[in-house]
Amino acid sequence: MNSVRAFAPATVANVSCGFDILGFAIDAMGDVVEVRERNEPGLQVVSITGDGGRLPFEAEKNTCAVAIQAMLDELGQDIGMEIYLEKGLPLGSGMGSSAASAVAALVAANRLLGNPFEKKQLLPFAMVAEKVACGAGHADNVAPSLLGGFVLIRDYHPLDVIKLHVPDGLHCTLLHPHFELKTSDSRSVLRDSVSLKHSTIQSGNVAGLVAGLFQEDFELIGRSLRDVIAEPYRATLIPGFYEVKEAVKAAGALGMGISGSGPTLFSLSKGEQTVQSIIDAAQQVYDSIGLGVDAYHSAINTQGAFVLE
Structure with a gap:
């Protein structure tokens, strides 16, 4: 085998109350990466499609190459690989675009090398790529993209990642308004500290959401989709946020929040x-505010990334 292609799904991170600790994968879309052997040592990004010419080809800046290099460094190997990236996710969308690229690359490269790592062991390498992409090596996008389903990152030191139960019939709708919101801008509006009151409310909602998933209590899931720490500040960067939230809940949504750092919204x-x-x-x-939007709907993806045979 001298070539492997892999797919990694889009993700929703934070999930309202789970800032930096919760995420889930969706079926609707994702990225594909093909990795091929090359005779010379080193990683070469040969082709990128679907990005409008915006992503870097330099190996030290491209998330696919950074993730694979971290894996090779752990193995102590200097193997040559060519990388072909097919972007299925819009950049700066809040749907885990950089995470999906890194995860797909890792799954493909791992298979090419004969699967030296189990799937979950690839997570730290994907986090290295996330740090290059957005300045912080968070796992709330890469973990669900890799493992599928709902994922809780209980701790980072040491890394403790837990897959949660996904109730049958739980469905996600993504709303991607036609503008880009940089992760750095979304993080810049956040506060460095929170009040005891808000910490208590947020903790209760995280616990309620986890309990709702395991008990398959959709009403409890809906009541728990409340963020008092990040959403109040990030919502100001997203036109029509509160109007959309009110409208979709009236239409039957359990709840709505910001996907990752936005501007995509999830319900x-x-x-x-x-x-x-x-x-x-x-x-x-x-329509009333003159902003275009793309809508996607999907069941929760419980498989995560996989090799395309």
Whole structure:
């Protein structure tokens, strides 16, 4: 085998109350990376499509190459590889674009090398790439993209990642308004400290969301999708946020929040029955403020990244 292609799904990070500790994968879209052997040592990014010419080809700046290099460094090997990236996710969208690229590259390269690592062991290498992409090596995008489902990052020192139960019928709708919001801008508006009151509220909502997932209690899931730490500040950067939130909840959504650092918004619902109503309600709001929007809907992806045979 001298060539392997792999797919990694889009993700929703934070999930309202789970700032930097919760994320889940979706089926709707993702990135594909092909990795090929090359005779000379070193990594070479040969092709990138779907990015509008914006992503770097330099190995030290490209998340695919950075992730693979971290893996090779751990193995103590200097193997030559060519990287071909097919972007299926928009950049700066809040759907885990950089994470999906890194994860797909790792899964492909790991198979090419004969699977020296189990899937979960690839996570630290993906986090190295995330640090290059956005300045912080968080796992709330790369973990669900790699492992699938709902994922809790309980701690980073040492890294402790836990897959959560996904209730049958839990559905996600993504709303991607037509503008880009940089992660650095979204983080710049956050406060360095939170009050005891808000910490208590947030902790209760995280616990409620986790309990709701395991108990398959959709009403509890909906009640727990409340963020009092990041959303109040980030919402000011997203036109129509509160109007859309009110509209989709009236249309049957369990709740709505910001996907990652935005500007994409996510809503959860019980089944697909209300999806079109949710999309229509959001579309009306965006039309009223003159902003285009793309809508995607998907079941929760429980498989995560995989090799394309």
